[in-house]
Amino acid sequence: METPLVSIIIPTFNRAHLIGETLDSIVAQTYKNWECIIVDDGSTDNTVEVINKYIEKDTRFQYHHRPSDRPKGGNAARNYGFEVSKGEYVNWFDSDDIMLSNFIQKKITHFHYGMDFNFCAYTLVDENLKFLKDVSLIDTNNLYKDYALWKLQIVTLSVLFKKEFLKGKKLFSYNIKRGQETELFLRLFFNSNKEAYKIINEPLFLYRQHKGSKTHKNKVYKKEYKESVALIYIDNLRKSFLLRDKDLISFYYKNLIVIWFEALAKKDNKNRLLIGRELNKIIRDVSIKKYVILTLLLKFCELTNNPSERIKYFLKKITFDNLKNNSI
Numbered sequence: 001m002e003t004p005l006v007s008i009i010i011p012t013f014n015r016a017h018l019i020g021e022t023l024d025s026i027v028a029q030t031y032k033n034w035e036c037i038i039v040d041d042g043s044t045d046n047t048v049e050v051i052n053k054y055i056e057k058d059t060r061f062q063y064h065h066r067p068s069d070r071p072k073g074g075n076a077a078r079n080y081g082f083e084v085s086k087g088e089y090v091n092w093f094d095s096d097d098i099m100l101s102n103f104i105q106k107k108i109t110h111f112h113y114g115m116d117f118n119f120c121a122y123t124l125v126d127e128n129l130k131f132l133k134d135v136s137l138i139d140t141n142n143l144y145k146d147y148a149l150w151k152l153q154i155v156t157l158s159v160l161f162k163k164e165f166l167k168g169k170k171l172f173s174y175n176i177k178r179g180q181e182t183e184l185f186l187r188l189f190f191n192s193n194k195e196a197y198k199i200i201n202e203p204l205f206l207y208r209q210h211k212g213s214k215t216h217k218n219k220v221y222k223k224e225y226k227e228s229v230a231l232i233y234i235d236n237l238r239k240s241f242l243l244r245d246k247d248l249i250s251f252y253y254k255n256l257i258v259i260w261f262e263a264l265a266k267k268d269n270k271n272r273l274l275i276g277r278e279l280n281k282i283i284r285d286v287s288i289k290k291y292v293i294l295t296l297l298l299k300f301c302e303l304t305n306n307p308s309e310r311i312k313y314f315l316k317k318i319t320f321d322n323l324k325n326n327s328i
Contacts, residue, residue: 013095019095100204120137129206135153179232180228230271
């Protein structure tokens with residue numbers, strides 16, 4: 001079997017207490033032709049000392065700092081790691097998670113001619129690596145839709161990419177503050193044909209869940225986070241209309257209306273105006289009648305500032321009156 005070079009790219013920030021476990025799992029890989037590119041996002045702990053010990057023992061490890069002219073954050077580190085990588089294949093990984101020993105081997109074995117990427121299942125574990133549950137992946141002929149609706153719970157670590165497929169493409173976005181992984185994968189998966197990917201429904205890594213972090217973030221209304229989610233939903237609502245897919249149209253439209261009402265309640269005028277403006281553009285291209293009704297309803301809600309549940313319900317249904325007759 002051929003053994004092409006695989007680039008493992010790891011952004012890190014103040015994970016000196018955890019990254020050693022991650023790097024140990026890479027050293028233990030049965031597949032040996034890899035390079036591990038660690039990009040530090042400005043750590044203030046003893047990350048550099050921990051990593052230097054691995055570099056001294058194994059030249060396959062590299063340590064880089066995110067360039068000062070790049071925005072702070074893991075995504076700039078991921079993109080920079082890609083730029084300096086030399087592998088034929090690329091797998092982004094995180095500095096607190098664990099590869100099983102056959103992680104790379106299985107992925108390379110299942111990479112066939114004509115494929116752009118493959119992805120594997122994984123196991124959720126707590127902060128102490130205690131088992132929580134296995135996350136299985138269904139087979140699919142519609143990767144974009146099943147990922148959008150979260151029927152396929154693919155995370156960044158799951159995917160092994162052929163580097164040639166990613167060259168020339170925009171990678172992780174700096175313009176959004178949350179959901180960069182989702183935004184990237186929706187772009188890459190859109191219009192992917194079945195021959196372009198393979199699903200390995202076998203857990204090949206441990207995905208650490210930090211207590212309460214996601215729950216806390218979801219409870220707090222952060223304008224920049226909501227704007228990021230809204231931008232992702234707007235872009236993919238447009239794609240959904242291009243696909244004429246009722247399920248996706250319904251999903252993205254209804255969620256945008258929910259965020260619009262949240263912005264109204266929180267007096268977040270930037271997001272309220274963004275969503276209202278873009279929804280009106282999209283619906284106007286579909287139906288002038290629905291555009292007029294949507295515009296009037298949104299304006300009414302703004303003026304009353306306390307829309308009834310009946311109005312909210314009607315707003316969520318507005319674009320779907322004629323879907324049964326395929327009149328989008």
